[in-house]
Structures are given as C-alpha cells and as structure tokens.
Amino acid sequence: MTAHSAERTDSGGVITRDEVAHLARLARLAVTEDELDTFAGQLDVIIGSVARVGEVAADDIPPTSHAVPLENVFRPDERRPGLDQAQALAGAPAAEDGRFRVPRILGEEQ
C-alpha cells in the first residue's frame, strides 16, 4: 500500500467502500455489497497496523527504501544458462504449444 493510504489512516480516516470497489475493479474481482463492507473493515485494520511503523519515525528520519546502503551493483552483459521449455512450464497449472495457458483475460489489451 502507498504512503498515501497510510497517511489517511493516520489522520483517523478509514478505507472506504469506494476504495475497495476501485481496487476490486482494477483486479477484475467481483465483490458483493456485503463484501465491500467486510473488506473495507479488514483492510482498514491491516493498514492501521502497518501505519504504526510510521509512529516510530521521528521527523529527522528520512523514508528508507533499502535496508542496506549499497549502490551500483551490476552484472556484466553475459549470458547465463536458464531453463529449457519443459522446465519453465513444469510448474504451470496449464500449458499449451510451449506457452503458459491462462484463463480468459478480463479487460482490454495492454
């Protein structure tokens, strides 16, 4: 979740039913009216819990994205052995013509 949501929770706001409905639409999930209420409440608890981390951070502590202070870690542009087709598809729930088979995609082409 974004810092944006966390801030809203900090200030006493809650995850609204509209926000849950929006997320469900992005994820192409069908959610009932009752579920919207349930999930809004549950998500609010989760966001609220995570947001407590922010309470520890004083104003002089900048946001951190990486735990280790490393920069510029690169790899040379050299090939390394990967998987063959059978190995790649071994864990796939379904495959066809050497490709991963997925259920019908809901929504438009990217």
Added chain:
Amino acid sequence: MTTASTHSEPELVEFDDVVARFDPVLGIEVHVELSTNTKMFCGCPTEFGAEPNTQVCPVCLGMPGALPVVNRAAVESAMRIGLALNCEIAPWGRFARKNYFYPDMPKNFQTSQYDEPIAHDGFLDLTLDDGEVVRIGIERAHMEEDTGKSLHVGGADGRIHGADHSLLDYNRAGVPLIEIVTKMIPDTGARAPEVARAYVTALRDLIKSLGVSDVRMDQGSMRADVNLSLSPSGSGQLGTRTETKNVNSLRSVERAVRHEMSRQAGVLDAGGEIVQETRHFDEATGHTRAGRRKETSEDYRYFPEPDLVPIAPSAEWVEELRGTLPELPWERRKRIQTEWGISDEEIRDLVNAGALDLVEATVAAGASSQEARSWWVAYLAQQANTRSVELADLAITPEQVARVIALVADGELTNKLARQVVDGVLDGEGSPDEVVAARGLKVVSDEGELIAAVDAALAEQPDVVEKIRGGKVAAAGAIVGAVMKATRGQADAKRVKELVVERSSL
C-alpha cells in the same frame, strides 16, 4: 464502459477544417528494445523469434527467491541515449515496481523507473522536408523491461475480446527497454502529423547511430505511442488527450496523428467530450479504436523496488560515456554535405529518399559522389518504386552500383547498357560483371567493327549521305539509329555520330 467514444463513431472532420479551428498538441512516447546480449535483470538471451519460453530463467519468470541484478551494458546504453538527446543524467535513481493485473509479466509487476528516470530534460532538433527546424523537448528517458507476448485463443482476429483463454511466451519478458518521452509539442498546426513522423524518424536514426538497438519498427524493437489533444484555436486551453498505441511504422505515426485529429474534432463538434483513454491504431483502416480507460499512475501503486539497489552514476562515468558517443546523424550530414559540396536541399533529399547510407557506401566503394547520388535517387529509386520495395531492400549492393559506375567511366558500358546491367543484377542474374558477360552487354569499342557497321548503313541510305554532304548534319541521326540497331545498342552513340560524319564525307 459507457463512453461517447465507444458506442458511436463520430463524423470525421476534414483535416484542413480541423487545423483552421483547433490547435493540436502532441506528445510522443517511444519504447526502444536494447540489443544487449542479455535481459535487463538476468542472464537470459534476448534474440527475436526463438521457440516460446526457451529464453527464460527463475528471475524473469518471477519465481520466489530469485534475485534480479541490473545489466551494466543496459544502463550504459540508457545513459548514452540520454546524452545523445542532450539530457541531464540523474546522479541517483531507483527502480520501482509498477503493479498491474495482466498476465504478460509473470511477477505481476513490471520493473521500471518511475519518478527517478536516469535521463531527463533534453531535446532533439528535427529538420522537416522544407528545411524548417523544430526543436522537440525531451522530458525523460527511463529504463524498464519489456513484457511477455500474449496469444489470445478463441476470439476473432486473435483479439482479447471474446477470447476463450490466452497463451503466454515470456522470452521477451525482461528484455531491456528504454522509454523516451517528449515534453508537450505545441504549435505544430497542420504540420503535426509530419512533425510526429519526423521526430520518430530522427530518434530512430539517432539510436541506430549509437548502435544500442536495431530499432526495427516492423519487429517491435521500436514502438511509438502518440498522445494527442486538441484545443480551440488561440484559446490556450489544453484539451483532454488520448494515447494511441500499436503505431508500428513511420507512415502509421503520421496517419495516426492525422486520423486522431479528425476524430477528436468530430467528437468536439458533436458536443461530445474526449475521453482520456488508450486507443489502438488499425494499420488496415488507418483508424484508431477505443481501448482501455487510462489507469491513473496511482492505480499502479508504484513503490521503490527493494531487490535492486539504486544507480548512482559518477560524473566520471558519465563523461567516459559521453566520450564514446559516435558521430551523430546531424554531425554526419554536415560532414558529408561539406565533403560532397552539396546544398541543404540536396542532402535533405538524400535523407528523405533513404539514400544517404547507400550513396555513402557507394562512394566508399570508389564511385564519385555525383554519380552515386544520381544512380540512387534517379534510376534505382524508380526501380524501388516499380518493385514496391524500400531503396535499401533492392537486390543490389552499393559495391555493385560502384562497379557499374566504374564500367561506364571506363567506357565499357554506355548509360543505357549500364541500366540493363543494373536490371539484370536486380533480377538476380548475378554480379554486374556476370550480367555483362551473360547478356553480352559490352560496348562495341572495336573501331574496325564500328566503321564497318557505319559504312554498311551509309551504303544502304545514299540519299541521307547526300544530305549530310550538303551540310545537313542532323540527317546523320538516321544513320546513327541504324548503326545502334545493328550493334544491338552496344555502341557508344557519340562515337558513332562522329564516324558517320567522317565516313560520309569520304
């Protein structure tokens, strides 16, 4: 989706009428696949056209516990592109995860740079056909990875709509991509379609000169998305923009802009509103059709990628890369123009005809620049046109053209015979020398043979001989024609004419 644009097609407005009443504002995003040996974050190969799912590994398949590591060559290519586009290189930046719900990335997110692009704030100058120079502002160039390829099964025309299921090939997932985004391009008016095309062309030539991508629009290694909005002339208000994707040739870039201008004007004239959406360009009709509603960047829930550490190019590294920039297209044009002593217009014609590389290679193979230019922009361009191929795809090499030019210069071929030799090469009959031998196309340079042919023709037309003797030199044409016919066009007409005058006065 219940939008005006999806259920009824608006009346298209004539292009001239559109530009009389509206100001178009362009924005162009170009994706370039880098031609590195390996992918952006793993050591898988990047070759086009391999068997599906044979260029994959745990990293690019998003398997748990796999750790991506950035390809140094890809970062250097990104910086070189940025430097060639006069951008500033960011001294520090991170990758981010772009989260979305679509199976073309097995990780369920695409790794991309978001608000910390490696290069930003540059420009590219374009020269339009009439010599006008337009400066296009570059907003940013950032690194990301390509997605897998989807096949939709069971619907019409392989489209997602109505499909029963989809098949995914992840060979392309993770191939390094650079996305180059322009700043808003206002004030192009009726030239908007031309400017869009000229920009993509100039960018393609620039990236090609850097040798970092093969920039093949037909193979998808360079792809353009065209953003367009209209505002009422002089109002200064920005209209809502649409983003047209799938624009896969230079010509399509021009057509897509032109069509979208006419379509948007039609919607606005009918009192409708432009919907901010992705549209797809249809090569067959030249039209755009509505796609998905634009998700906002918030919907992607970008956050810094924790598995990749920040990139912090030192000033030394940046300068070292700047030092590796080759001669850029505009510098090369300036140099060639000076070397060949040709005008701005002449060099532009060569560039627009796609002949500059070919002429340069022909000159390198020993031909004079004047002869080389003349062959490529006249006879060969005409042949390319007749055969419906690009000039560069004609079945003749610059070296072969240079050989033909040399044969003419040595007096072994007349211009007419030379064209026949070129035809033979284009038809797959072999090299110029092989065609000359096989078709028997040598100039008859044996003076004795020519004199005999001239004398024979003169003997057959004594009346003409009288005229020539009487001072009517023009009458010699009839004899020259007869000799050329007798030698099957393989004589030097100028020499034949000299001989006709000489022999008839004996």
